[in-house]
Amino acid sequence: MTTPARPLRADAAHNRALLMAAAESEFAERGATASIADIARRAGVAKGTVFRHFATKEDLIAAIIGEHLRALSVVARQLLEAADPGAALLEFLTVAADKQQRRDLSFLQALTESDPTVGELREQLHEEVEQLVARARRSGAVRSDISGTDVWVLLCAPIHAVGYLANPAPDLWRRYLALIFDGLRPEGAHPLPEPAPDWP
Known part of the structure; x- marks a missing residue:
């Protein structure tokens, strides 16, 4: 540490x-x-x-990414106490996407891979996402074959989806978040063609 x-x-x-x-x-x-x-x-x-x-400039970038990870960890820990695990997971995804919509700095993530503090914060947040997903699985809110890493991979997806449009409406990302979350639900689910990725 x-x-x-x-x-x-x-x-x-x-x-x-x-x-x-x-x-x-x-x-x-x-x-x-x-x-x-x-x-x-x-x-x-x-x-x-x-x-x-x-x-260095790299230290500045690491400080920025670290603050973003800490802020999401605070949200995740609060939501781990929520009564409705499915609603808690959706709220976390909404907060994460909203923060990114306000200022997308995800392209800086790759520049912090060797920073030990950012690495610890990323591991901590990933573990909290795993716990949010596990609670949602146990409650039946999401399908049984969804992992925390699956959800981690999807954190940026709503914002990246609207990035392909020239002039998206400010809240259009919410449409794609709803589509993504519906895909996590067990109703009408089909077997996934590949297993969940390992967390590096």
């Missing part, structure tokens, strides 16, 4: 949050090629200020 970081002073925490918000905007607009100079300019600070918080 990594050693917990010491809490930042209020002003330092504010500057860090400002930089991360500026970086998210730059990455969303320019892709992974957005530079530290671009990010510093948007945040209204010098490049040196960025490097005081994040030693």
Whole structure:
């Protein structure tokens, strides 16, 4: 396990949050090629200020992805206490898609594969998704051959589906999430042609 970081002073925490918000905007607009100079300019600070918080661009990307994973973990843990396991799983998928719809930074995930903190957070969230799916399976809300990894793979699917359209309506992704969730239900299910993938 990594050693917990010491809490930042209020002003330092504010500057860090400002930089991360500026970086998210730059990455969303320019892709992974957005530079530290671009990010510093948007945040209204010098490049040196960025490097005081994040030693490398990769560290900044890892911090952004880590925050997104932590936020989803909070939601997942809350929903594990919900009375209706099927509704809880659907709510989790809805929150995950909504967060991505607001700002899709999924393309940055591949750049964090070697970061140990992000790896731990990803493992934790995957385990929580497994638990949400297991509860939904036991309640009969989803088919018995659905795994947590199946659902993990589908987290980005509603947003990617509407990405093929030139000008999708803001909430059109909800239509495809409904189609996906209907496919998880046991009613009318047919045997799947391949087994569920292993979690790497």
